[in-house]
Amino acid sequence: MLTPEQLKKLSEIESVVFVFESRTYHLQTTHFWEFLGVDSIHQYNQFPLDMKSDIIIGVIDSGIWPESKSFNGRGLGPVPKRFMGECVTGDHFTLANCNRE
Numbered sequence: 784m785l786t787p788e789q790l791k792k793l794s795e796i797e798s799v800v801f802v803f804e805s806r807t808y809h810l811q812t813t814h815f816w817e818f819l820g821v822d823s824i825h826q827y828n829q830f831p832l833d834m835k836s837d838i839i840i841g842v843i844d845s846g847i848w849p850e851s852k853s854f855n856g857r858g859l860g861p862v863p864k865r866f867m868g869e870c871v872t873g874d875h876f877t878l879a880n881c882n883r884e
Contacts, residue, residue, distance in 0.1 A: 784805075854882070855882070856882035
């Protein structure tokens, strides 16, 4: 957690675009890395050890678009028996739009 002084100093750096309070989000998919085309997280770990400490980079997709490739469900096996989710319908989103994703 940053102190108010650290926050102020960080915000004053020209290359820093935005500083905000951290929030914890829970995993929504187990196929994220495959969707991004990443075979192994480790192959992208190219920074020297001293350059990567205290850096957090996140990808947040705040929009839901059922037609997106991330929701097509192709290539996924059957729904695991332990799956506890459900399909929630709404305006312009019927049971026909639900799949294994």
